[in-house]
Amino acid sequence: MxxxxxxxxxxxxxxxxxxxxxxxxxxxxxxxxTLDITRLMNGEDAAVAAAVAERLPExxxxxxxxAARMARGGRLVYAGAGTAxxxxxxxxxxxxxxxxxxxxxxxxxxxxxxDAMVTSIEGAExxxxxxxxxxxxxxxxxxxxxxxxxxxxxxxxxxxxxxYARSLGALTVGLACNRGSALAAAAEHxxxxxxxxxxxxxxxxxxxxxxxxxxxxMLSTITMIRLGKTYGNLMVDVRASNEKLxxxxxxxxxxxxxxxDEDIERALTATDGEVKDAILVLLADVDGPTxxxxxxxxxxxxxxxxxxxxx
Numbered sequence: 001m002x003x004x005x006x007x008x009x010x011x012x013x014x015x016x017x018x019x020x021x022x023x024x025x026x027x028x029x030x031x032x033x034t035l036d037i038t039r040l041m042n043g044e045d046a047a048v049a050a051a052v053a054e055r056l057p058e059x060x061x062x063x064x065x066x067a068a069r070m071a072r073g074g075r076l077v078y079a080g081a082g083t084a085x086x087x088x089x090x091x092x093x094x095x096x097x098x099x100x101x102x103x104x105x106x107x108x109x110x111x112x113x114x115d116a117m118v119t120s121i122e123g124a125e126x127x128x129x130x131x132x133x134x135x136x137x138x139x140x141x142x143x144x145x146x147x148x149x150x151x152x153x154x155x156x157x158x159x160x161x162x163x164y165a166r167s168l169g170a171l172t173v174g175l176a177c178n179r180g181s182a183l184a185a186a187a188e189h190x191x192x193x194x195x196x197x198x199x200x201x202x203x204x205x206x207x208x209x210x211x212x213x214x215x216x217x218m219l220s221t222i223t224m225i226r227l228g229k230t231y232g233n234l235m236v237d238v239r240a241s242n243e244k245l246x247x248x249x250x251x252x253x254x255x256x257x258x259x260x261d262e263d264i265e266r267a268l269t270a271t272d273g274e275v276k277d278a279i280l281v282l283l284a285d286v287d288g289p290t291x292x293x294x295x296x297x298x299x300x301x302x303x304x305x306x307x308x309x310x311x
Contacts, residue, residue, distance in 0.1 A: 017152055017153075017154075017178050018177075018178050018179070018194060018195075018196050018197060019151050019152060019177050019178055019195065019196070019197070019198060019202070019204050019208050020152070020197075020201065020202045021196070021197035021201070022197070022201045023197050023199075023201070026040070026199065029199070040199065041199055041206075044198075044199050044206070044207055045206075045207065045210060047195070047196075047207070048195055048207050048210045048211050048214065049214065051193050051194055051195050051196075051207075051211055052193050052211055052214050052215060054193075054194075055191050055192065055193050055215075058189065058190070058191045059191055059215060059218055059219070060222075061189060062173045062189040062191060062219065063218065063219055063222045063223055063226065064226070065145070065171055065188075065189060066145045066171065066173070066219060066223050067222075067223045067226035067227060069143050069144065069145050069171050070105075070145070070223060070227060071226075071227060071299070072143050073143055074141070074143030074144045074145060074170075074171075075104060075105055075106070075107060075138075075141075075143075075144045075145070076092075076105070076106045076107070076144075076145050076147070076219070076220065076223065077106075077107045077108075077109060077135070077138065077140070077144060077145065077146045077147065077165075078091065078092055078106075078107070078108045078109065078146075078147045078149060078216065079109040079131055079134070079135070079146055079147065079148050079149065079157065079158055079161035079162075080109075080110065080111070080148065080149035080150055080155070080157070080158050081110065081111035081112070081116075081124060081125030081150070081155050081157045081158065082111075082116075082120075082125060083151070083204060083205040083208075083209045083212075084149040084150050084151060084155070084158065084204075084209075084212055085108070085109070085110030085111055085116065085149070085157075086110060086116075086117055087149065087209060087212050087213050087216055088108040088109070088110065088147070088149050088216060089108030089109075089110055089117060090108070090213075091106075091108065091213075091216040091217065091219075091220050092106045092107055092108035092220075093108065094220075095220055095224070096239060097238070097239050097241060097245065098224075098235060098237075098238060099220075099224045099229040099235070099237050099238075100229070100237040100238065100239045101224075101229075104138075106220060107138065109131075109134045109135070109161070111124035111125045111127070111130060111131070111155075111157040112124030112125075112130075113134075124157065125155050125156065125157045126156050126157070127156060127157060127160070128156045128157065128159060128160020128161075128163070128164075129160070130157060130160075131156075131157045131158070131160035131161035131164060132160060132161075132164045134161070135161060135164055135165060140164075140165060140168055140170055141168070141170065142168060142169035142170055143170075144165070144170045144171070145170060145171040145172070145173065146161055146162060146165035146170055146171070146172050146173070147172075147173040147174075147175060147216075147219065148161050148162040148172070148173070148174045148175065148183050148186070148187060149175045149212055149216070150174075150175070150176055150181075150183050151176065151177045151178075151204035151208035151209070151212070152176070152177075152178060152181070152204070153174070153176030153177065153178045153180075153181020153182060153183040153184060153192065154181065154182050154183065155183070158174075158183055159174075159182050159183050159186050162174055162183060162186045162187045163186050166186070166187070166188065171188060171189075172186070172187040172188045172189065173187050173188070173189040173190075173191065173219070174186055174187030174189070174190045174191065175191045175193070175212060175215055175216075176190075176191070176192050176193075177192070177193055177194060177195050177204065177207075177208040177211055177212070178192065178194065179192055179194055180192075191215060193211040193212075193215060195207040195208050195210075195211050224237075227300070228298075228299060228300045228301035228302065228303075228304075229300070231256055231276070231279065231302045231303070232256075234252050234255060234256055235248075235252060235275075236252060236256065236275045236276045236279060236302060237275070237276060237300075238252065238275060240273050240275075246273070249268065249273065249275045250264055250265075250268065252275050252279075253267065253268065253275055253278050253279055253282070256279045256283070257279055257282040257283055259282045263282060264278070264282070267279075267281040267282050270287065270288035271288045271291060271292070272288075274292075276295060276300070276302050277291040277292055277295060278291075279302060280294060280295065280302065280305055280306060280309065283306060284305075284306055284309035284310055286309055290309075291305070291309075294308050294309050
C-alpha cells in the first residue's frame with residue numbers, strides 16, 4: 001500500500017491496534033470441536049463487562065453532561081460506521097417506545113445512511129466530510145450531544161463527527177476500544193473500553209461491539225433515568241403502541257400503586273393511557289388534567305409532581 005499525505009499507511013496503523021492484534025494461540029481454532037469454540041468465545045465475552053467497569057467514572061461523567069444538555073432541550077446523536085454505527089442506530093431506535101422520547105430526540109447516524117444498516121457502503125467510513133454533512137442536515141446546536149463510536153478509535157467518519165460537533169460548541173463523547181485513540185482525544189469526554197484482540201483477528205463486531213452496546217445502553221438508559229423518564233426501575237414513560245405495551249402499561253401502574261384493576265383502568269382512561277399521569281392520579285388522588293399540569297410543572301419528574309400534589 002502506498003502512503004500519501006492524506007492516506008497514511010493503514011496497514012501499519014492497524015498493526016498497532018489491540019483490537020486488530022493476531023493471536024497465534026488461536027491459529028488452529030477451526031480445528032477444534034464446536035463445544036470448545038463456544039467455551040473459548042464465552043470466556044472472551046465474559047471479560048467485556050470487566051473492561052467496561054474500568055471506565056465507569058468516565059461513563060458517569062459523560063451521562064451527567066448529556067442529561068444536563070437534554071434537560072435544556074438538546075438531542076443525543078450517535079455517529080459511527082459499520083457495526084459501531086448500527087449499534088448507535090439500534091440504541092436510538094429503541095428510545096421512543098421505551099422512554100416516549102420525541103422523534104429526533106435521540107438519533108443514530110451511520111456512515112452511508114440507512115442502506116448501510118444492511119449493506120456495506122464502501123468508503124463511507126473514510127469520510128469526515130460525510131459526517132459533517134450528516135450533522136449539518138440535523139442543524140446541530142450547542143445543546144446537542146454527539147457520541148462518536150468506533151472500535152479502532154480512528155474511523156474518519158466518527159472522528160469527523162466529533163470534531164465538527166465540538167467546533168459548534170456541542171457536547172462530544174468519543175467511545176473507542178483502543179488506548180490513545182484519536183476519537184477519545186478529539187472529544188470532550190473520551191471513553192476507551194479496551195477489550196483487546198478478538199477471537200477472529202480484527203472482527204470488532206465481537207468483544208468491541210458488545211462493549212459498545214453496553215456503554216450505549218448506559219448512556220441512553222441512565223440519561224433517561226436522570227431526565228425523570230422512570231419511576232424507580234419502572235418505565236413510566238413507555239409508549240403503549242401495541243397490545244403488549246398496553247398490558248405492560250397496566251402492569252407498571254399496578255406495580256407503582258398497588259391499585260385494583262378497575263381503578264387502574266379508570267385512571268388510564270382518565271389520562272388517555274399516559275402511565276405517569278395515571279400513577280399520579282392514583283397516588284395523589286387528583287384528576288387527569290391536574291396530573292398533567294403537575295407533571296408539566298415538574299418537568300416530567302413523577303416524584304417531584306407527587307411532592308407538589310401532596311403538599
